[in-house]
Amino acid sequence: MVFAYVPATGTAEHRAVMEAAFVYGTVHQFVLTTEATLLKDTSSDEPDVSSAWLLFCHCQRATDLVQPCRRTAMEQALTMLNIHRHLKLMGAPLVTEVAEDPEKVSTVHLQLGLPLVFILSQKETYEADRRTAEFVAWQLLGKAGVALLSRDLVGLNVLRRSNIALKTPDEEVPIKYLLLEDTDEVITLVEDKNKVKQIQEDEEEEEDEDEKENNNQDIQDDEVVEAVSRDKKRELPLEQICVLTEETFHSALLETAWTVVLFYASWEAVSLAVLRSYAEVANHLEGTQGVLLSRVNCWDWPGICTEENVTQFPTVKIYKKGERSVMYSGMWGTKELTSFIMLSRVSCPLKLATIDEAEGYLRGEFPSELSSYHHTSLLGVFSTATSEARETFEEAGNILSGHVTMGMYFEDDALALSRKYAVSPPALLLARSGGQSVESITLSKQSTRDMVQMIRYELLDIFPEITVQNLPYYLQLRKPFLILFSDGDIGQMESKEMLKLAKGRPQQAFVACWLNLKKTPVGRGILKAYFATMPSLPVLIWVNLHAGGQVFKFPPEQSITEMNILSWLEKLKSGLEIPSSTLSEEDWKPPLPAYDFLQMMEVAMPELPLHTSHHHGDTPEQHPPESPGGDTATRDEPSRETKAEKMGSPGRDLRGTAPRLAAREKQGKRHSEL
Numbered sequence: 078m079v080f081a082y083v084p085a086t087g088t089a090e091h092r093a094v095m096e097a098a099f100v101y102g103t104v105h106q107f108v109l110t111t112e113a114t115l116l117k118d119t120s121s122d123e124p125d126v127s128s129a130w131l132l133f134c135h136c137q138r139a140t141d142l143v144q145p146c147r148r149t150a151m152e153q154a155l156t157m158l159n160i161h162r163h164l165k166l167m168g169a170p171l172v173t174e175v176a177e178d179p180e181k182v183s184t185v186h187l188q189l190g191l192p193l194v195f196i197l198s199q200k201e202t203y204e205a206d207r208r209t210a211e212f213v214a215w216q217l218l219g220k221a222g223v224a225l226l227s228r229d230l231v232g233l234n235v236l237r238r239s240n241i242a243l244k245t246p247d248e249e250v251p252i253k254y255l256l257l258e259d260t261d262e263v264i265t266l267v268e269d270k271n272k273v274k275q276i277q278e279d280e281e282e283e284e285d286e287d288e289k290e291n292n293n294q295d296i297q298d299d300e301v302v303e304a305v306s307r308d309k310k311r312e313l314p315l316e317q318i319c320v321l322t323e324e325t326f327h328s329a330l331l332e333t334a335w336t337v338v339l340f341y342a343s344w345e346a347v348s349l350a351v352l353r354s355y356a357e358v359a360n361h362l363e364g365t366q367g368v369l370l371s372r373v374n375c376w377d378w379p380g381i382c383t384e385e386n387v388t389q390f391p392t393v394k395i396y397k398k399g400e401r402s403v404m405y406s407g408m409w410g411t412k413e414l415t416s417f418i419m420l421s422r423v424s425c426p427l428k429l430a431t432i433d434e435a436e437g438y439l440r441g442e443f444p445s446e447l448s449s450y451h452h453t454s455l456l457g458v459f460s461t462a463t464s465e466a467r468e469t470f471e472e473a474g475n476i477l478s479g480h481v482t483m484g485m486y487f488e489d490d491a492l493a494l495s496r497k498y499a500v501s502p503p504a505l506l507l508a509r510s511g512g513q514s515v516e517s518i519t520l521s522k523q524s525t526r527d528m529v530q531m532i533r534y535e536l537l538d539i540f541p542e543i544t545v546q547n548l549p550y551y552l553q554l555r556k557p558f559l560i561l562f563s564d565g566d567i568g569q570m571e572s573k574e575m576l577k578l579a580k581g582r583p584q585q586a587f588v589a590c591w592l593n594l595k596k597t598p599v600g601r602g603i604l605k606a607y608f609a610t611m612p613s614l615p616v617l618i619w620v621n622l623h624a625g626g627q628v629f630k631f632p633p634e635q636s637i638t639e640m641n642i643l644s645w646l647e648k649l650k651s652g653l654e655i656p657s658s659t660l661s662e663e664d665w666k667p668p669l670p671a672y673d674f675l676q677m678m679e680v681a682m683p684e685l686p687l688h689t690s691h692h693h694g695d696t697p698e699q700h701p702p703e704s705p706g707g708d709t710a711t712r713d714e715p716s717r718e719t720k721a722e723k724m725g726s727p728g729r730d731l732r733g734t735a736p737r738l739a740a741r742e743k744q745g746k747r748h749s750e751l
Contacts, residue, residue, distance in 0.1 A: 078106040078134040078146070079164070082116040082126075083155070090129035090155040097160040105164065119148065129155040133167045149218045162189055166219050172210045173224040179242060179252055186222030187246050192267060195226040195242035195252075203227075213260050221267045241266070302346040313352060317359040319371040326373065326381050330396045334367035337418055341391040342376045350409070351391045357411040362418065395421045395479065403478050408546050417479045426457060426474035426483040432494055438484045439508040439515060453536050456506040457520075458495045459487040465522070466503035472525040473532060481536060507535055540572075540579040543592045545599065551588050557621040559646075561591040561637070562600055564614040571615065571637045578639045587619075607658055617642070619649060626660030 079101075081094040091109075098107040110116070113126040124130065134146040149167060153159040169185040179195055186193050194213065198206035206225060214223035226242065239254040241263060257263055321329055321338065330336050339355050341348035352372070359370045375382035375390065385394065385402075393405040395418065403421055407413045423444055429435045437443035439454050459467040467487055474483045486494060495502050500517035507516040518535065520528075537550060543560065551558075561567060561575060579589035594600045594614070604611060607618065607628045617631035629649055635641045648654045 078108060078136050080108045080110075080119065080132045080134055080148075081155070082110055082113075082130040084127055084129065085111060088129075093155055093157045093160060094131070096157050097164070100161075101164060131155055131160060131163065133163065135167075147215070151219065163219060165189065166191075169222065171214045171218075171223070172207070173222065175224045175226045179224075179226055179244060182224065182244070184222045184224070187244065190246045191221050192246065193222040193224055193244045194263060194267065195224050195244065197228055197240050197242060197254075198225050199228045209260065213263050216260070216264050217267055301350050305346045305349045308353075313356050314360065315352075315356055315372075317363060317370065318356065319369060321371045321373045321378075321381075323378050323381055326378075329369065329371060331398065333369040334398055335418075335422055336369045336371060336396045336398075338385075338394050338396065339370075339372040339391060340375055340382050340385065340387040340394070341372065343374050344376060345390050348391045354409055354411045354414060355393075358414045358418065361411065361415050368418065368422070393417075397421075405479065407480065410546070413546065420482060421479035423482065425478035425481070426471060426485040429456075429484050429486045430488070432486075432488075432490060435484065435486045435494055439506060441508070454482055454484065454508040455532065455536065456484040456486060456508070458491050458500075458502050458504045458506060459485070460491050460502040461487070461489075463503040466520050469523065469525050469528050470503075470520075473528040476525070476529050477532065481532065483532075505532075505535070509538075539589075540576045541588075541590045542596075543590045544597050551590065552622070554588060555623045557587040557619060557623075559587050559589045559617070559619050559642075561615055561617050562594060562604060563591060564594050566593065567591055567615065574638050574642070578642055581639075606660070619646070620660075622660070626662065627656040628658045628660065629654055630657045 079097070083091045083094065085091070094107070094109055098109070101107070116124050116126060116130060119132060131151040132148045133151070134148050136146040139146050151159065151163040153163070165185060166189065173182075173184055175182055175195070182193070184193055194217065196206055196210040196213065198210075210223050210225045217223060239256055241255045241257045243253045243255065243266065255266075257266070318339075319329065339351070341352060343349075355370070355372070362368060362370065373381050375387060391409075393414065394402045395405070396402045405414070405417050407417060427438070427444065429438055429443075434443055435456060435458075439456055441454055457467070457470045459470070467485070470483075470485060474485075477483065491502055495504050498504075498506055498515055498517045500506075500519055503520040505518040505520055507518070508514070509516075516535075523531070533550075534554070537554075541547060541551065543551065559578075561571065563571075567575075575589055575591065592600045592603075601611070604616070607620070608630075612630065613633065615637070616633070617637055619629040619631075621627060631637070631642065631645055635645075645654070
């Protein structure tokens with residue numbers, strides 16, 4: 078029913094109501110009055126009788142004749158257009174259920190220039206969310222639309238703690254996702270347009286405060302911690318890894334030819350992450366003769382770790398019976414660890430007795446245990462007159478053991494071998510890709526340190542594919558990068574031209590390389606940091622990360638040839654090219670300061686000793702953790718929330734959906750195991 082009050086007949090408002098009644102009379106019952114007393118009876122407040130009023134009465138929803146109808150007043154001026162608009166809004170569904178991308182949703186409210194409020198829901202809280210949405214919809218009737226948006230159905234990729242979204246009629250304005258505490262805030266959000274900005278500012282301030290607070294809390298903003306915590310219920314297959322103690326450590330080193338030891342701390346996230354890789358290595362090397370994989374928990378056995386000079390966690394060392402240990406300093410991946418262990422089993426440098434052995438070594442066929450590993454073979458050739466260079470080479474081999482394969486040939490016929498490769502002893506022969514090409518380098522008189530650096534440099538590829546694993550080695554050169562970004566393998570022509578350029582570069586002035594975005598997707602993030610928009614691929618870029626950080630883009634209209642690139646590089650040197658962007662000089666530091674675990678333990682639990690031992694078989698009594706104020710932590714909170722849900726109250730509290738789950742997630746991130 079539509080109830081209208083006009084102060085007098087014959088006015089513009091009276092005419093508008095009569096026209097509306099003529100158009101909509103078959104759909105709605107129209108009642109018109111000029112009696113001010115009737116108007117007063119319809120409102121609890123004192124109405125302004127000098128102005129026209131229009132009320133929409135939702136009588137269809139009343140189940141009993143004595144039950145009063147809900148009424149929604151039209152707040153705009155009484156014109157035919159406004160009445161039409163109001164009736165259209167009153168006829169729209171109270172709550173719309175949405176199961177598609179909210180950006181694509183269009184309702185009557187948006188078409189009429191009103192905002193649309195989404196209540197974000199999920200399967201577990203659907204009933205409570207539906208009641209909340211209906212309650213909000215009645216409050217905002219005629220002012221905004223309300224929709225129930227299921228996270229589960231649309232796979233909404235927004236912060237789990239957001240529980241409200243606001244879509245405005247302006248298509249250029251993105252949907253705003255917010256975290257509100259109660260329904261009053263939703264209503265204020267619609268009625269006060271400045272409220273959205275204020276809420277977002279408050280949320281940003283709250284995040285800043287949380288970040289500051291997190292510096293002192295036991296919440297670590299670290300991806301490794303998060304990954305380990307998320308995966309902590311998965312049991313690791315550690316059966317093949319021997320646990321060493323103070324009693325068994327030294328005897329274990331004497332029993333096996335090669336003993337690999339992982340020194341770790343059971344409470345430390347990186348240690349636990351590496352333990353997963355280590356378990357995979359153990360599985361991969363199962364049945365390998367003469368190799369024992371073991372572990373020492375430095376938290377339990379600090380004496381061993383101090384004795385073995387372990388100053389950081391995790392640390393991997395390989396002990397060869399009767400010789401000094403070799404420490405691993407590479408990546409923590411399974412492939413890298415396995416390669417290090419296998420290479421460490423071979424003497425470095427490996428002394429070769431015949432020319433046939435030397436040739437087999439360069440082809441990657443000798444020793445046989447390394448034939449399945451793709452590696453660059455490095456052979457030192459020495460005559461009897463070059464003993465000093467040979468000693469330096471041997472010392473370099475001891476340092477590089479486990480990281481490279483080095484062979485040494487110093488028999489009487491060494492001259493015959495060196496002549497075959499057009500070089501005089503002392504010389505270095507490098508065989509890449511199974512001996513298909515052998516490079517020869519004459520060794521000059523140099524220190525062990527210089528030889529180690531020279532060998533490491535020569536082992537780098539001439540035109541490498543940059544990956545996450547090898548990038549640190551090329552960054553250590555502190556040279557500019559000429560890098561070709563490609564969406565997949567690079568073309569044969571580009572590869573040939575870039576290789577020619579790399580081989581002919583004067584004094585190796587820069588690193589010529591390429592990056593496959595399909596294999597190394599982080600490259601897309603790099604390109605976004607270099608350019609405002611993603612460039613078309615392939616794209617050739619010059620960047621000097623160590624001096625100025627200027628980024629130059631090779632002209633896309635030119636073909637990638639050696640001559641074109643050299644001409645372009647000359648322009649760069651002459652300052653004739655304008656950089657596409659300049660990288661920030663800001664340091665890359667950890668997001669939060671490092672933990673001081675001992676201080677945290679002393680502050681949180683001053684009454685507990687640092688070392689508490691339990692007899693075997695005894696279990697310490699479990700007590701619920703206490704909050705700083707002394708109250709028992711929110712252990713029984715879920716039961717209260719569940720009880721509230723079961724009661725079925727319409728409720729004005731929005732904490733029934735995402736925020737509650739967010740709170741549980743936040744609790745889960747705390748290091749309660751400490």
